[in-house]
Amino acid sequence: MNRQSLGLRLMGLAASMVVFSLVFAGFILHALFVSNLERSVQGDLEAALTRIVALIDPAAAQPSIRLPLPDPRYDTPLGGRYWQIEDTDSGAIARSRSLFDQELGGEPVSETGTFHFSNDSNLHLIMIRRPIEVGNRHFEVTVGENHEPIHEAGMRFAWDIARLFSLLGLVILGIAWVQLRLGLRPLDRLRSSVDEVRRGDVDALTGAFPSEIQPLVDEVNALLAERQSLAERGRRRAADLAHGLKTPLAALHGVAMRLRDRGDEDDAVVLDDLAQEMSSRVDYQMRLAALRSRSREHRESSSLNTAVLRTMTVLRKTGRGEMLHWKAELGEEVNVDIHRQDLLELIGVTLENGAKWARTTVAVQSSKQDGMALITVGDDGPGIEPEHMQKLGSRGLRHDESVPGTGLGLAIAKEILELNRGTIGYAVAPLGGLLVEIRLPLALS
Structure with missing residues (x-):
């Protein structure tokens, strides 16, 4: 004490x-x-x-x-x-x-x-x-x-x-x-x-408490209910905004098509880029809205290897994933201090980034290092110059404009790690491409 x-x-x-x-x-x-x-x-x-x-x-x-x-x-x-x-x-x-x-x-x-x-x-x-x-x-x-x-x-x-x-x-x-x-x-x-x-096991305080403590329990439950209501309301407003922008974005694409039919290719490209940028920003904010706020006392426990294997199984069934060789060298089973859904989102955007740049192979490894869980995702793609690595994860930054994408995948990963006291780093992969190193705190046993 x-x-x-x-x-x-x-x-x-x-x-x-x-x-x-x-x-x-x-x-x-x-x-x-x-x-x-x-x-x-x-x-x-x-x-x-x-x-x-x-x-x-x-x-x-x-x-x-x-x-x-x-x-x-x-x-x-x-x-x-x-x-x-x-x-x-x-x-x-x-x-x-x-x-x-x-x-x-x-x-x-x-x-x-x-x-x-x-x-x-x-x-x-x-x-x-x-x-x-x-x-x-x-x-x-x-x-x-x-x-x-x-x-x-x-x-x-x-x-x-x-x-x-x-x-x-x-x-x-x-x-x-x-x-x-x-x-x-x-x-x-x-x-x-x-x-x-x-x-996240329950939504409110449960159990029988003495009459002196019960008013506090009731007030906390009311506060939790109000917070949940505000969070749900915010998510609904974000979803309504996203759905409301779909029609204007579709209209912009239609205008771009008509301009292209008239031979005005430059203006059509500008409109397409604007519509794509708006769509990616909406998608980015929607995915961030789904993340769970954390405090230092908030403890979670999720299986790292299970999340990796499940995500790889899904990506291997996609068009791009079917053409790649996926290598998983996973260490002993380890639980990390992050919500399961946020962990799946983190692994998902990281593996999607590797699959996007890889020529033939994406390699995933997991281990324990210095009291943290370490997961690395490497590919055999073109890689990136070391002086540009520090800019990775910046919102909307795309290293190669010729490759389709929004440039927000690693930014989302960075946001998730900041919420869960994790870190992300970049290096040259043994396969020649980019190596993404993610460290997460271990779950309390």
């Missing part, structure tokens, strides 16, 4: 949305997990703080508790659980053995609050502080717990979420790709149907 691909855009959008959604969800889940852990720790700390408050000895000179707490972490240096009692009247402080020589600092509070505390000793705590009054004395009781286990649990949970969401993302993207291919399948069918129209 290229940058302009609809599938690539949709897949990129789906991938972006999936990644963003999963990353966002991962952060939210991690935050909720850590928040729940902290709330659980806060519940334990509140229970411990309430027990410490109940154990404070109001009669002692220094802040103290009457009984040790059952959790051994309070008595282990840096054990993970800590308590501190501060006499706000005297500033005296009592703390658990787990605090060792450290002190839980912070601003005084007027009500119970939850805080995060850290110091230079890499001690990071989550703690609860509550002001209390026992008798006439005022205390500030603080209970804390290491936050590191919560952080480590959060990191482990984050990695688990990352692995799970990575697998989930791959599954979602795989499903999205399948959904995308299924969703774009009607467009593939539409493309295939358009290709069938271009090949």
Whole structure:
């Protein structure tokens, strides 16, 4: 898929949305997990703080508790659980053995609050502080717990979420790709149907399409029908013009005959030439009107050898063809990218040109060369000077006015090749006459 691909855009959008959604969800889940852990720790700390408050000895000179707490972490240096009692009247402080020589600092509070505390000793705590009054004395009781286990649990949970969401993302993207291919399948069918129209297999798009695409199909079919109607109308107008000119041309021939009967040979020849020229021009335009317009995406497939053999069979039955020896040296069967009718017209005008100039023999060869189909038509006629070869194929140009013809055969061949991305060249034939070399692109397999 290229940058302009609809599938690539949709897949990129789906991938972006999936990644963003999963990353966002991962952060939210991690935050909720850590928040729940902290709330659980806060519940334990509140229970411990309430027990410490109940154990404070109001009669002692220094802040103290009457009984040790059952959790051994309070008595282990840096054990993970800590308590501190501060006499706000005297500033005296009592703390658990787990605090060792450290002190839980912070601003005084007027009500119970939850805080995060850290110091230079890499001690990071989550703690609860509550002001209390026992008798006439005022205390500030603080209970804390290491936050590191919560952080480590959060990191482990984050990695688990990352692995799970990575697998989930791959599954979602795989499903999205399948959904995308299924969703774009009607467009593939539409493309295939358009290709069938271009090949000339059908005249309109056929098949069942989703309701979202059907209006486009209807519009394309209407456009195809309109184009076909215009083409047919143009052909009919050309045919009407050709038929309409037949009578005036016949009249010109009649006038020429009467002039010839009166002895005015010069004027009769002029009229005959004019009538012949007009007739050949009409025939030329009619044959061009029958050619099929092509685009680079329009693909065809026609058998080259079949067209050559069929045309030779027909020409051999003509008066001129019966007097000639026809040689066909055809290579392997090859299909070319040109409509069958246009190929027959191309081979026909080329072989007719060879038959017109040949004395005894017309030789035809076909092969593959440089990824193209090559067909050569040579004759043993008088040939043509090399400096004049570049002018061959020009409309209406006749090399020898003494030979009957219009000079339009090779011009028609050139027009056909231009429509079908082919080329034509000229050289001296091994038989001594003119060698016409035609190259056509091979049909896609």
